[in-house]
Amino acid sequence: MPKIKIEGGHKLSGTITISGAKNSVVALIPAAILCDETVTISNVPDITDVDDLEKILIHLNAKIERETGKVVINSSDIINKEITEDLSKKLRASYYFMGALLGKFNKVDMYFPGGCAIGARPINLHLKGFELLGAKITEEDNHFIIEADKLKGNNIYLDFPSVGATINIMLAAVKAKGKTIIDNAAQEPEIVNIATFLNNMGAKIKGAGTSTITITGVKYLHSCFHEVIPDRIEAGTYLIIGSLLGHNLKIDNMIPNHLEALIAKLTEAGVDMEIGLDNIVIKEPKEYTATDIKTLVYPGFPTDLQQVMVTFLTQCNGKSSVEETIYENRFQNIKELRKMGAKAKVRKDNRKASIKGKVDLVGTDVSATDLRGGASLLVAALIASGVTNIDNISYILRGYDKIVEKLTNVGAKIEII
Ligand code: UD1
Numbered sequence: 254m255p256k257i258k259i260e261g262g263h264k265l266s267g268t269i270t271i272s273g274a275k276n277s278v279v280a281l282i283p284a285a286i287l288c289d290e291t292v293t294i295s296n297v298p299d300i301t302d303v304d305d306l307e308k309i310l311i312h313l314n315a316k317i318e319r320e321t322g323k324v325v326i327n328s329s330d331i332i333n334k335e336i337t338e339d340l341s342k343k344l345r346a347s348y349y350f351m352g353a354l355l356g357k358f359n360k361v362d363m364y365f366p367g368g369c370a371i372g373a374r375p376i377n378l379h380l381k382g383f384e385l386l387g388a389k390i391t392e393e394d395n396h397f398i399i400e401a402d403k404l405k406g407n408n409i410y411l412d413f414p415s416v417g418a419t420i421n422i423m424l425a426a427v428k429a430k431g432k433t434i435i436d437n438a439a440q441e442p443e444i445v446n447i448a449t450f451l452n453n454m455g456a457k458i459k460g461a462g463t464s465t466i467t468i469t470g471v472k473y474l475h476s477c478f479h480e481v482i483p484d485r486i487e488a489g490t491y492l493i494i495g496s497l498l499g500h501n502l503k504i505d506n507m508i509p510n511h512l513e514a515l516i517a518k519l520t521e522a523g524v525d526m527e528i529g530l531d532n533i534v535i536k537e538p539k540e541y542t543a544t545d546i547k548t549l550v551y552p553g554f555p556t557d558l559q560q561v562m563v564t565f566l567t568q569c570n571g572k573s574s575v576e577e578t579i580y581e582n583r584f585q586n587i588k589e590l591r592k593m594g595a596k597a598k599v600r601k602d603n604r605k606a607s608i609k610g611k612v613d614l615v616g617t618d619v620s621a622t623d624l625r626g627g628a629s630l631l632v633a634a635l636i637a638s639g640v641t642n643i644d645n646i647s648y649i650l651r652g653y654d655k656i657v658e659k660l661t662n663v664g665a666k667i668e669i670i
Pocket of ligand 1: 276279372373375378380413414415416417418439556557580581
């Protein structure tokens with residue numbers, strides 16, 4: 254099995270260019286099948302989640318062409334058949350085919366999605382939304398058949414502003430008869446990106462980016478060209494790396510507004526950064542002070558940056574606390590970080606951790622526990638003395654485009670072995 258080998262302690266200078274957002278593109282690709290004409294999506298990251306969605310499109314007989322940074326999809330000959338368990342389980346975002354196929358054919362047949370084991374991650378809110386649009390759900394052993402005679406708009410209140418449920422309901426409602434109102438909708442930038450894409454195809458969606466989204470059903474969606482927004486989690490990861498190792502390191506092609514919570518927390522800890530319109534430059538690392546983090550839905554501190562932030566906090570003087578409010582099991586990386594010398598403890602209920610710094614991390618053999626947990630180990634390895642080998646790197650490659658190349662270009666000693 255391939256591993257990532259990192260020799261730590263090297264200064265990083267130059268420019269890292271941020272790729273298109275994983276959590277946006279993984280919804281845009283299933284959304285594209287709602288259209289019977291050709292759709293072009295640009296700024297597509299080269300990550301294995303996109304490979305897995307391509308496999309599902311091919312399975313459904315859609316045409317997909319991939320060039321560097323671009324996918325062209327034509328779904329006019331798509332066949333609505335079961336998405337096998339193997340394909341459904343490859344990634345979390347396979348669940349967007351539920352909303353997209355239901356919206357297109359009034360029927361979908363697939364299995365419970367996969368994704369990182371960071372909590373139970375039920376899909377009850379997605380299913381509740383589909384039911385309120387008029388669908389019937391038959392579920393047996395993780396196999397779902399969701400079908401409707403006709404989808405009809407309705408008022409849907411989400412008990413929690415779930416990203417996946419908000420997008421899935423938009424996908425199912427876009428061609429439904431009448432008006433759908435999603436209340437307590439998620440407000441993440443990715444939601445706005447998907448709504449813009451659907452509107453570019455002729456959908457009528459208003460309010461994306463606020464807690465109330467209104468969708469007026471349309472009969473037909475037409476061809477369009479759409480660009481994926483920059484990945485705020487990738488940008489945040491490199492910003493944290495830059496805070497620890499950057500010497501005139503520029504994180505380019507990002508949207509600083511999407512990272513306000515992280516920027517506020519790094520600034521509180523003492524990170525000095527120059528914030529431009531679409532970039533952030535870090536002049537040099539400083540001595541940092543401990544700070545407390547609590548993950549929240551957007552625009553709060555993103556859970557997807559919590560694990561990488563834990564590594565940052567090992568380098569801050571004092572005791573920091575990290576509270577995870579979104580997932581029940583997102584501190585698995587701490588066990589691995591402790592092998593490298595981190596002084597961190599997780600509370601019994603797995604919801605809070607305390608981190609004591611500053612400690613000198615030491616390279617060793619560790620294993621990625623999940624995508625962002627893997628990234629937290631990678632950041633630790635970059636600052637540690639000696640060599641670290643990270644196992645289970647398929648998690649990391651699911652979400653970070655050309656990570657080895659991007660870090661090598663700015664001076665890191667990193668390779669896949
Ligand atoms: C998406 C992102 C993920 C990110 C998360 C929160 C994708 C592919 N993944 O995941 O990277 O960490 O948003 O920003 O975009 N929940 C329910 N019932 C539901 C749906 C969700 O209880 O039907 C719970 C989940 O278990 C979790 C919380 O709500 O505790 C947030 O989940 P959600 O916002 O839906 O996250 P995902 O869409 O899975």
